Amino acid sequence: MKRTSLLLTGLMVISLLSLPGITAAAAVDQEEYKDLSGRFALELPEGWKLKEEQFNSLYIFGKDGGSVKLFLVYSDGVSDIAALFSDAVDLATGGGLTPPTPGSVADMALNGSPARWAEYPCDIAAGKKTARIHVFVGAVISPEHQGGVSFFVSMAPKDYEKLEDPLRASWESLRLHGKPLTGVGQVAEVDAGSVQIAKKIPEASVLEHKLITVSLPAGWAAELGKDSGILAKIKHEKYGTVTIMGAPKNEFGKSRDKIIDAIREALLAGMPTMKAARGSWTAPTAGCGDAALEQYEGAIVAEGVEIPHGAVLAAMKDGRRGIGFMAVFKSDVKEQAVNEILQIIASAK
Secondary structure, three states: OEOOOOOOHHHHHHHOOOOOOOOOOOOOOOEEOOOOOOOEEEEEEEEEEEEEEEEEOOOEEOOOOOOOOOEEEEEEEEOOHHHHHHHHHHHOOOOOOOOOOOOOEEEEEEEEEEEEEEEEEEEEEEOEEEEEEEEEEEEEEEOOEEEEEEEEEEEOOOHHHHOOOOOHHHHOOOEOOOOOOOOOEEEEEEEEEHHHOOOOOOEEEEEEOOOOOOOOOOOOEEEEEEOOOOEEEEEEOOOOOOOOOOOOOOOOOHHHHHHHHHHHHHHHOOOOOOEEEEEEEEEOOOOOEEEEEEEEEEEEEEEEEEEEEEEEEEEEEEEEEEEEEEEEEEEEHHHHHHHHHHHHOOOOO
């Protein structure tokens, strides 16, 4: 159902216009989305729809053929707006963006719920150049339900010009647990420099899966996969991501070569300019036999900008168990990243 965005009262318009990063959103066509569990609802820019949902907590919205995506994360057991906002900024500015420079931050009542909103200008490193990205971040909580929503989206300048008002209107329409659309109130500017975005550095640990165990150096955080193909994803804030894939029944084929061929093909889809940075080699692992390894360099395209990256691929075969590693890292930290990635692969058992 199409609706127009909320028209703020005269007093609220004055309050919003007094903040450098929050302006009254222009009236734009919106389409409503309601969470099937009744936890939240919001109005989307015209033509936008739910593109992906994961674990009944992550929702990704966008327009067919569009490059900009709006991410919403519903979190249970939260009651501190500052903590939820900090987590939202941490998520929104990961993956190659520099830490956010102080932008406009404001506390408010959003459709009857405590909320915090900010706009951050961030930079993506692209070789010797940087590209400016506009990031909207918001958090809203329902104290009575002990739950909240994080809202974040990043845009290149050309997209920002078109989507600034529609996405502000989407934020202004966000309401929790059946609350009515009453608008934005009680706006108070927050000193951006006082907002702490805490990033916890993971300690050294061990990732245990029924098919594989690996040791992780400090700084690497692991999350087990949700399907039989992806066993785990391991992330480092500065270096990159390692994806561990499994083929317990020989889906990859009967040899290490077939496994690494499949991983190389997957890498090529995301890094079409990749080229070999080192010849193929083998190295022992702690308990999965010798691993076949390859290393590549290339670029990943984000928001229309090519960002130099490298990759290490590994494949190992132990009886009926086939394991593959795809590690993608940022080129400016290649030496440190590759050393730790090879340590992780060597620890496999």
